[in-house]
Amino acid sequence: MRVLCSSTLIGEFFVIGFAGLVAMKDDSLATSTVWWVCGIAMLLSVLLCGMITRPGGVQLGWALQIALIASGFVVPVMFFLGAVFAALWWASVHYGRRIDQVKADWAARQETATAGAQGSAGPDAA
Structure with a gap:
């Protein structure tokens, strides 16, 4: 899950x-305000890459997705891009968890197979 979610968040950083x-x-917006807001959102997207597997990491990611969609009130194309990244975020979380589960199941099977092979080549093999 970490790789998929981090990839989505790095893409959001650039967007x-x-x-x-x-x-x-936009003449009605102060340049400093725009960069403070964007800077904080960009920093949050990078920091979230390391927080994905921690408690609350995915929820903070959802909050960023909502903020990205809401930014469409300032830059209208962000309604569309925010929705696209929200869909990517959902897919990253959903399929990332599935991949993690499959990896864990495979590792458990490999461990069982390795333990079984070592047990059969134990003291009776001599």
Whole structure:
């Protein structure tokens, strides 16, 4: 799950930065405000890469997705891009958990097979 979610978050990092460049063109917004908001969101997206597997990491990711969609009120194309990244986030969490479960099952089977092979080559093999 960590790899898929981190990939989505790094993609969002760049989209947030580009959205900040577009938002700077709006005369009603102060440049410093735009970059404070974008900077915090970009920093959060990078920090979340390391927090995915910790408690609350996925929920913070969902909060970022909601904020990304809400940024569409400032940069209208972000409604669409936010929805796309929210779908990617869902897929990353959903399929990432499935992949983690399959990996854990496979590792358990390998451990059992290895233990069984070692047990049959034990004291009776001599």
